[in-house]
Amino acid sequence: MTRHRPYPSDLSDARWELLEPALSAWRADRRGKGLDIGRPPRHDLRRIMDAILYVDRTGIPWRYLPHDFAPWETVYGYFAAWQKDGVFTQLSGLLRHLVREAEGRNAEPTACVIDAQSVKTSANVPVVGQGIDAGKKIAGRKRHLGVDTLGLLLAVWVTAASVSDNAGGIHLLSHIAAANPRVTKAWADSGYRTKVIDHGARLGIDVEVVQRDPGTKGFKVIPRRWVVERTFGWLMHHRRLARDYETKPHRSEAIIHIAMIDLISKRLTRESTPNWRDT
Known part of the structure; x- marks a missing residue:
């Protein structure tokens, strides 16, 4: 569902194109093993990622997610599953390769x-x-x-x-x-x-x-x-x-990977988000 007034932390179409293949492949793999979240999936992966980026950028508790996102329990469930399955590590690595190649470096x-x-x-x-x-x-x-x-x-x-x-x-x-x-x-x-x-x-x-x-x-x-x-x-x-x-250190590591995904994807699409010093 498209929101009339997106949040500054939301993914642009260009950034979503970078992340979508890995997240869709993860969902397909989970469904293939009977481990999918929701049958059929009820939540849009882009909206889930937007919610995770919103928490990472604003610092709010999971329970304080705005109601135009999926329920916080659902968002956190995806966050925990993606962390456990190494999705965030995979994404940050793939994006790093793209940035290095875009700047004339070896991947x-x-x-x-x-x-x-x-x-x-x-x-x-x-x-x-x-x-x-x-x-x-x-x-x-x-x-x-x-x-x-x-x-x-x-x-x-x-x-x-x-x-x-x-x-x-x-x-x-x-x-x-x-x-x-x-x-x-x-x-x-x-x-x-x-x-x-x-x-x-x-x-x-x-x-x-x-x-x-x-x-x-x-x-x-x-x-x-x-x-x-x-x-x-x-x-x-x-x-x-x-x-x-x-609560757990490996969740902290995931939050750091998410911040890097946010930063690197914007670097690739030449976008920027004002921080609180700019407002």
């Missing part, structure tokens, strides 16, 4: 940048899933990110904030090496020390620590590391990521 990256971001959590996040980042004095969770040299997501791992950067770096490099075997170079900050460098060497990835000049005062763009810092900035335009609201 498969050969280098990456890794970093971590600690964020506070909401009251519904179990205490056992949280921790304290002693360095940044933040109690909550930590987002470990690996991106290519364009800042596009390669890997994400959400943990308690108490998990060290070394542990996160080892996990990211293992995931990146398995999914992107052409990657042979990685840049990181000084939080990734000997263990990450040694692990990278075993995987055939040269990990280079890029340090900030100790004599520099104030803000200074740090070579290579600025790429992943910019990615964190992109993600924070999605209010659902301003704090970690997800």
Whole structure:
């Protein structure tokens, strides 16, 4: 059903063309296995994705979805199923390939940048899933990110904030090496020390620590590391990521993939959405 006044977060026709094949293939596969949601399907996949993007962009609780979307239980059911079946990971990977090719790059990256971001959590996040980042004095969770040299997501791992950067770096490099075997170079900050460098060497990835000049005062763009810092900035335009609201860490990872899908699809179609600073 077409709404008379669409939300700014809704998919355009051009963006839907990018996502539709993967989502339709997922539905066909589910129906083929007798696992379809609704017989026959009662909800339009585009409207479901619009609802998920609305939550990701605005940060509202699932139960607060506007009534012109499908019931929130249905939308969340699709979100959980797509996360479990790896649909969001697949979509972000496919879109990343398209962006790289559109910019004259090889579809498969050969280098990456890794970093971590600690964020506070909401009251519904179990205490056992949280921790304290002693360095940044933040109690909550930590987002470990690996991106290519364009800042596009390669890997994400959400943990308690108490998990060290070394542990996160080892996990990211293992995931990146398995999914992107052409990657042979990685840049990181000084939080990734000997263990990450040694692990990278075993995987055939040269990990280079890029340090900030100790004599520099104030803000200074740090070579290579600025790429992943910019990615964190992109993600924070999605209010659902301003704090970690997800009960389970793998749901948090899905929310990050959805934000990247939103960003990359707009990059491909040359669209933009005003953020709250523009209003």
